[in-house]
Amino acid sequence: MTSLSKSGPNIEILIGKARDGHDLSREEIIQLLKMPEDHSPALFKAADAVRKEQMGDEIFLRGIIEFSNYCERNCLYCGLRCGNSKISRYRMTIDEIVATAMQIKSMGIPTVVLQSGEDSFFSAEIMVNLIKRIRAETGLIITLSIGERSLADYQAFGQAGANRYLLKHETASKDIYNYLRPGCKLESRLQCLFNLKKLGFETGTGNMVGLPGQTPEILADDLLIMKILDADMLGIGPFIAHPDTPLGGLDNDDLELTLRVLALARLITRNTNIPATTALGTLHPQGRIMALQAGANVVMPDFTPEIYKSRYDIYPGRADIGSAKDIMTKLQIDFSFIGRTILYSVGHRQK
Numbered sequence: 001m002t003s004l005s006k007s008g009p010n011i012e013i014l015i016g017k018a019r020d021g022h023d024l025s026r027e028e029i030i031q032l033l034k035m036p037e038d039h040s041p042a043l044f045k046a047a048d049a050v051r052k053e054q055m056g057d058e059i060f061l062r063g064i065i066e067f068s069n070y071c072e073r074n075c076l077y078c079g080l081r082c083g084n085s086k087i088s089r090y091r092m093t094i095d096e097i098v099a100t101a102m103q104i105k106s107m108g109i110p111t112v113v114l115q116s117g118e119d120s121f122f123s124a125e126i127m128v129n130l131i132k133r134i135r136a137e138t139g140l141i142i143t144l145s146i147g148e149r150s151l152a153d154y155q156a157f158g159q160a161g162a163n164r165y166l167l168k169h170e171t172a173s174k175d176i177y178n179y180l181r182p183g184c185k186l187e188s189r190l191q192c193l194f195n196l197k198k199l200g201f202e203t204g205t206g207n208m209v210g211l212p213g214q215t216p217e218i219l220a221d222d223l224l225i226m227k228i229l230d231a232d233m234l235g236i237g238p239f240i241a242h243p244d245t246p247l248g249g250l251d252n253d254d255l256e257l258t259l260r261v262l263a264l265a266r267l268i269t270r271n272t273n274i275p276a277t278t279a280l281g282t283l284h285p286q287g288r289i290m291a292l293q294a295g296a297n298v299v300m301p302d303f304t305p306e307i308y309k310s311r312y313d314i315y316p317g318r319a320d321i322g323s324a325k326d327i328m329t330k331l332q333i334d335f336s337f338i339g340r341t342i343l344y345s346v347g348h349r350q351k
């Protein structure tokens, strides 16, 4: 019994309990977040088993287009914040966005994610026209990730043919949220998420791991929000400091903790779609593959045209530089090494 620490058997029992689908209390989640690192492989293995049982071995792809890096918000962590004067701003034209969506379709990928800063230039009317054009000209499933909008806007997006929406709650701590997102309220963000659910969107939430002031207790609350919201998709990524933001000086070595949160998200929510985020790939060359072996089942290759891609500088060193074809070839090779294949179909959450 040399390798089992004092907390050993108890931890193993907890991991088994989570793997078998029993609810974990907040205290138990905290215990797993704080456990010694030698237990991590068992946690990742359990999450991988639940991923396999619930979602199968196929990886769902979503092609992402980052169509505007203008943002009216000033989030302290993000390179697109309006206070960053060093960034070179761009907006893709509607024709460019539709042409890029066509490219995603031509790769056999069935869904597109349209992401941007909070940019009111893309009014509800413009977004509705864009959604209608993409639906009519490509037939792709559309996910939006364009921040907080009114209930009426969300309704219009849904009626125009958007099916899914990603809006990470970012952190369950009101204090950290208020500090990091000046002028924004966690309650409003959660209200947007409830509105989206009510309107029938497949809804994605999620958090960043490694934020200043974050504790295991707060991360446990993040996981409980994911569960309570009955979210369909979960974006869990490490915070990566951007030098041109007020958080520029902070280091992040939270790869292990991020994977731990992701694995727990799989164990707690069972059948959600969980991407191996680009941010994990940025933190570690094998980060995305590690995530795919710790509960993740989705990858979102970046199809933003080369001339714009590097300017969507949310955090430095973002992965997926290269042409769409190069990216797809590399992904296929990476996936085959871990015995996984690409699913070229829609990948709705099965309930």
Ligand code: SAH
Binding pocket: 077, 078, 079, 115, 116, 117, 118, 145, 146, 147, 148, 166, 167, 168, 170, 207, 208, 237, 238, 239, 240, 241, 242, 279, 314, 315
């Ligand atoms: N403006 C929209 C969508 C673009 S931002 C929104 O805020 O919802 C998309 C995601 O990027 C955010 O949800 C946030 O979690 C992530 N992000 C921003 N800055 C980051 C950073 N420095 N490190 C890691 N992720 C970051």
Ligand code: SF4
Binding pocket: 071, 072, 073, 074, 075, 078, 079, 080, 081, 082, 116, 117, 118, 147
């Ligand atoms: Fe804008 Fe989103 Fe970045 Fe905040 S996280 S500054 S809302 S792009």
